[in-house]
Amino acid sequence: MTARIAILALVTAFVCVSPAQAATNVFFAFHRSTNTNSYLTINREDTFSGKILSQQGFRAGSGSSTNECQTGVGWLPTGWYDIVGHFDNYNGSLIKGRVWQLSDKRCNGGTGTLRTQLFIHSEETSDQGQYCPTSGDDPFCWEGTSDYYSDGCIKLAHAQPYPSDIAKADNDWDAWDGRHGYFTSVTSVFVS
Amino acid sequence: MKRLVWFSSALVLVAVGLSIHLVTAGGTSARSGRAAVRVSRAAPTGAIVRARRLLGLTTGPATLDLPASAPLVGNLGPAAVPSRDGRYVAYNTWRWAKQIDWQQSLGSQGIRTGDPLGWPALRVRDLQTGADVALGAGSLSAAWRADGELAYAQGTTPDYLANTPYLRDVVVRRTPAAAPVVWSSAPDRYLVEGWAGNRLVVRRELPDGGADLVVFDGPRSMRPLASGAELLAIDPNGSDVLVAENLGTTPAPAVRLIAVADGHEEGRLPLAGIIDPTTKAAITSVAGPGDWRRDRAVISSSSGLVVLHVTGGALSIEQVMHVDSASKPGGVFYEPRFTDDSEHTIVAWADLPASSGRQSAQFVCDRFALSCTESAPVASQAAPRPVYDESGGDQ
DSSP: OHHHHHHHHHHHHHHHSOHHHHHEEEEEEEEOSSSSSEEEEEEEEETTTOOEEEEEEEEEEEOSBSOTTSTTTBOOOSEEEEEEEEEEEEEOSSOEEEEEEEOOEESTTTTSOEEOSEEEEOSOOTTSOOOOOSSSOOTTSOOSGGGGOOSSSEEOOOOSSSSOHHHHHHHHHHHHTOOOEEEEEEEEEEEO | OHHHHHHHHHHHHHHHHHHSOOOOOSSSSOOOEEOEEEEOOOOOOSSEEETTEEESSTTOOEEOSSOOOOTTTGGGSOSEEEOTTSSEEEEEEEEESSOOOTTSOSGGGTOOTTSEEEEEEEEEEETTTOOEEEEEETEEEEEEOTTSOEEEEEESSSOEETTSOOOEEEEEESSTTSOOEEOOSSOBSEEEEEEETTEEEEEEEOBTBOEEEEEEEETTEEEEEETTOEEEEEOTTSSEEEEEEOTTTOSSOEEEEEETTTOOEEEEEEGGGOBOTTTOSBOOOEEEEEEEETTEEEEEETTEEEEEEEETTEEEEEEEEEOGGGGSTTOOEEEEEESSTTOOEEEEEEEOGGGTTSEEEEEEEETTTTEEEEOOOEEGGGOOEEBOOOOBOOO
16 A cells, blocks of 8 residues: 555656656856856756757856956856846846846855855846946946946846847746746756 | 047046156166066965964964854955954954855755855954953954954844845944944945944945945944945045945946045046056956055055055056966955055965965065065965954044
8 A cells, every 4th residue: 555655656746747847957057268258058958868958158247357256356156056046027236137046155166255146147127128328337238248247247148139148048948947036946057 | 438438548548657656676666567476485474364373463473262264254354353452353253054065056065045054253362361252153354443442243143044145233342342332224234344533434245246335434324435346445544445446337447535534536547547567458457455554555456466656635556566377367466465664565365376276375575676475385275364454544
């Protein structure tokens, strides 16, 4: 009887999980090159074989210094991160719209500053639009290459031709993972 | 508009270039240039703290009760802070909740958002009696006022929780043994930077990264000082601060001289006008905390060190020192300090790029001879931190 219940529970669990969810995993990989011209990929891999099933890459920026221990200035430290949440209409004071929040990371392989408040984001409004009231640099308006600089996060462009890079990454996320809000099970970002 | 900005920057560049104090070599004055680096086996000099060992203070070496460690303060302030009269040292400590492999993600090690990651706690060492007491769980970052009052940030909880905002109050004690008085009206992401006279300069981190500088004129009396800016140095008289606006917050990054009393800008140096003498390109970032003595301040830059001249509210470039290792990724100098009031020699720490940040060394730079001595490397994990107080002003 116990064995039957166990088998039933196992079958139920298997049926309740869609094949895509059970068999694939989504992760980001960020390769640092310069503050304004690095490379971010979003990847869907076969959970068991590790084979990359789908991938899309984007130019991305990070920080305004190449010192990963400089809080608020340095680019993202190397290593694996968790994505702890994803939001389509984030409404922070400096960051809005489509964002992925990353876990804390101690720099220099664990010897230096504990970096916190890290995101993948763009320059857009909370409703994913553009707010460009001045002819100068507006924080929620993508004007050009200098917008790749950040306070230490990863930035994707919200630039024409549309869909923009931030939109493409978000579309991939929605199609391959689909979770929003804060997560209880983690997804990864690898920074090298 | 962008063209206008670049054109303006070019004009500024020329103007600032003309204002650089170009003086000849010969060991009696400073000039901009590339600093030669000599690797030595010399031990670190100056006032430093290395784990439990406190060295280089006039009171002699001391062994602290706990190792000094400040991962949350990081490069934004000192790990250990001496009182003005030299009797006390306030120092940051940190205890991790568990051993963490930082190359791996927290989640893969069973650490979820909201789990305790560690516990900060400030301690005060009485260098006369040897008493070494904790100020309270969750306390971090400290600054001593000239009259002995001690300011620091006090977390609302003792635990730093993974991936979670760590809110704290700004508190001040009249003496280390006195009861703390809360100066902030509400907890926020505060980090105490230093006293400017009897005003307290505090970094307030923003929820999405980035930070503002604010000033407390007293309890429950906070006002903005500079938004999107990092502190570089506080005037030894406590009247002004130097702050940095970097490319992450503005397309026209600059060093700004700001009056603490009312927050007005007295001077501004665009980074576009600070030219590296070796690459002939503008530096791209500057960082503090630096050191300000009399009318001269030293800060670190994306390619080495910059010495600024500040007098009568005017800000100019005195010297731009290029150091090869500092211009490489991960090699920027931390917490540069003049070694004495002659401001002839600068001491700074840096991670060694060739070691991928696993090793650090102390650099002692003679800015007249344009040469630096690099100490024997030490593991970054155990690298000493300079002991100083960024505060200025006599009150």
